[in-house]
Amino acid sequence: GGTVANFAQYVGCPNCYANCDNSTQSPRLNVLDFLCFLNKFAAADPYANCDQSSTTPAINVLDFTCFLNKFAAGCP
Secondary structure (H helix, E strand, C coil), X not given: CCCCCCCCCCXXXXXXXXXXXXXXXXXXXXXXXXXXXXXXXXXXXXXHCCCCCCCCCCCCHHHHHHHHHHHHHCCC
8 A cells, every 4th residue: 555665566568469559449459450560560660579589680470470379369
């Protein structure tokens, strides 16, 4: 109930990664999310680094596979 110095509370992200266009209406995941990711992937946008790799090139086919897996898993 009180405040404590040097501590943080993890609240989490309200949207899942696969919800690229941050839609809120049902269905949250649809073809627009897939197109959003494709555009970010093609533009080498940092968002497209789904697996958070740091090796060059950071955005590669593994990120595409990562997104497909997250898309297939859905959003809570």
